[in-house]
Amino acid sequence: MSEERTNVGGVAVATGHFINNVRVTSPSTFEDRSPLDWSLKLADVARGTAHEADLALRAAVDAFPTWAARGVKKRAKCLHRLADLIDENIERIAIVETLDMAMLEESLRLRVIARGARNFRAYADLARSYRSRRWRSNGTRNRVLRMPAGPTVVITPWNAPFMLSTWKCAPALAAGNTVVLKPAEWSPLSCSLLMDLALEAEFPPGVFNLVQGFGNEVGTALVSDPRVRRISFTGSPETGRSIGIAAAKNLVPFTAELGGKGPFVVYADADLNAAAEKAALMYDDAGQVCLAGTRLIVEESVRDEFLDRFTRATKQHVLGDSRESTTTISPLIHPEHLARVQGFVDRSLEAGDTLIFGGKRRDVEGLWFEPTLIEPRANDAEIVQREIFGPVLTFQTFQNEDEAIALANSTAYGLTAMAFTSNRKKADRFGAEVRAGTIWVNCFLVRDLSAPFGGTGISGIGREGGDYALDFYSDLKTYQVREDTTHG
Numbered sequence: 119m120s121e122e123r124t125n126v127g128g129v130a131v132a133t134g135h136f137i138n139n140v141r142v143t144s145p146s147t148f149e150d151r152s153p154l155d156w157s158l159k160l161a162d163v164a165r166g167t168a169h170e171a172d173l174a175l176r177a178a179v180d181a182f183p184t185w186a187a188r189g190v191k192k193r194a195k196c197l198h199r200l201a202d203l204i205d206e207n208i209e210r211i212a213i214v215e216t217l218d219m220a221m222l223e224e225s226l227r228l229r230v231i232a233r234g235a236r237n238f239r240a241y242a243d244l245a246r247s248y249r250s251r252r253w254r255s256n257g258t259r260n261r262v263l264r265m266p267a268g269p270t271v272v273i274t275p276w277n278a279p280f281m282l283s284t285w286k287c288a289p290a291l292a293a294g295n296t297v298v299l300k301p302a303e304w305s306p307l308s309c310s311l312l313m314d315l316a317l318e319a320e321f322p323p324g325v326f327n328l329v330q331g332f333g334n335e336v337g338t339a340l341v342s343d344p345r346v347r348r349i350s351f352t353g354s355p356e357t358g359r360s361i362g363i364a365a366a367k368n369l370v371p372f373t374a375e376l377g378g379k380g381p382f383v384v385y386a387d388a389d390l391n392a393a394a395e396k397a398a399l400m401y402d403d404a405g406q407v408c409l410a411g412t413r414l415i416v417e418e419s420v421r422d423e424f425l426d427r428f429t430r431a432t433k434q435h436v437l438g439d440s441r442e443s444t445t446t447i448s449p450l451i452h453p454e455h456l457a458r459v460q461g462f463v464d465r466s467l468e469a470g471d472t473l474i475f476g477g478k479r480r481d482v483e484g485l486w487f488e489p490t491l492i493e494p495r496a497n498d499a500e501i502v503q504r505e506i507f508g509p510v511l512t513f514q515t516f517q518n519e520d521e522a523i524a525l526a527n528s529t530a531y532g533l534t535a536m537a538f539t540s541n542r543k544k545a546d547r548f549g550a551e552v553r554a555g556t557i558w559v560n561c562f563l564v565r566d567l568s569a570p571f572g573g574t575g576i577s578g579i580g581r582e583g584g585d586y587a588l589d590f591y592s593d594l595k596t597y598q599v600r601e602d603t604t605h606g
């Protein structure tokens with residue numbers, strides 16, 4: 119047991135696991151570097167194995183009965199305290215996450231970290247306000263009760279690590295489950311700060327735990343353990359599949375929020391300026407956003423006009439240091455990821471797709487990749503069909519509504535879809551016929567935390583958000599009492 123901390127931009131960040139409310143080290147560590155300057159080592163982080171997975175799960179199993187029995191009001195108090203502490207620490211969390219993951223610091227400060235606090239508040243309030251469904255039938259009074267499900271494993275990806283972790287941990291904890299969180303090995307530090315705040319918020323030992331390390335080491339140990347009663351995962355479809363297999367072996371319900379390849383459809387009757395400006399935002403955070411509309415699909419009659427406006431809007435982007443407020447495009451997370459993005463573009467151009475702009479990294483020193491637009495030779499091109507998770511969009515056109523919808527539905531993904539039109543009928547048809555978990559018309563990233571969230575196809579299994587998440591983290595039980603059962 120030890121309390122090793124490292125200085126990250128002036129913030130002391132613990133590099134160990136967090137189990138039973140104490141920091142735990144491992145015999146080996148892994149290096150965590152900053153995408154802003156790859157020569158800068160931020161930390162040597164504890165490298166968890168099956169041993170630490172076991173310790174964390176044991177803690178979560180032991181703490182579960184008391185936390186579950188604590189009652190929703192008392193649990194909600196803890197969650198509210200944590201939400202307040204997150205708000206008080208936005209600055210520190212933003213500094214660390216910017217250095218660790220390179221997300222734009224201003225957007226972390228103004229929106230993303232505060233959303234983490236909102237996640238805890240919203241689920242605390244929602245869990246408290248649950249009214250069980252009641253009805254009478256067959257001579258019985260019936261109710262649907264929620265039982266906390268048990269120890270829960272939450273596995274999160276490297277993009278927006280703090281917010282995405284709170285999005286899953288908050289409903290699990292509010293529902294009465296104990297949690298073991300494993301953040302991604304490329305951006306592990308902001309979740310470590312979350313554990314400091316959980317301690318300060320007086321979560322009892324073992325209720326909220328963190329293990330650090332690699333997916334194929336500590337990650338597999340966690341998801342395959344039979345003591346786990348829920349698994350909640352956000353990441354790539356490939357990992358989603360292997361976690362699904364592990365969950366199936368133990369018959370454990372799991373949700374998977376996976377990759378996206380959202381269509382961004384622009385009808386000729388749309389406000390083209392607004393559409394072009396929103397489309398240019400798809401390059402934000404270097405395109406490392408699962409919800410982004412990365413396939414621009416534009417009505418043929420406004421092709422040149424839209425392209426002109428979109429190109430002008432894109433030129434406003436500034437590639438730079440994510441700590442500067444003038445920067446709009448950050449570097450990619452990791453040299454391996456940069457090589458992956460470059461690989462997609464190179465293969466696309468070799469295969470005969472047309473480069474409209476961009477196509478290469480900014481310079482040899484950093485991990486920046488230029489905003490890139492490619493017109494594919496055909497819809498089955500890899501660049502259209504596979505998630506790239508970088509600042510690379512494709513450009514296609516359509517002649518009529520049927521074709522627009524067919525193109526929108528033409529990949530294996532189904533996370534989000536966007537349309538721009540001034541015609542409500544077209545909007546409603548798009549909403550009805552496009553297969554995606556979330557559809558935005560004339561807007562983007564508008565989120566209501568009570569709404570269901572998830573993906574269709576290879577974009578995911580299950581839904582979180584609002585009561586959908588609280589139901590997932592609970593075992594629902596039907597309680598029936600014969601009408602003539604008397605009081606006392």
Ligand code: NAD
Nearest residue numbers: 274275276301302333337338353354357375376377378408
């Ligand atoms: P990834 O699947 O490589 O890793 C995600 C997490 O899973 C990491 O913590 C990793 O260590 C862990 N992991 C890997 N293999 C594992 C295994 N066998 N068992 C247990 N855990 C394992 O994904 P990534 O590269 O970190 O993230 C990018 C992907 O996440 C993209 O596809 C993106 O679209 C997706 N994503 C989806 C959403 C959403 O809400 N749908 C949000 C953000 C990111």
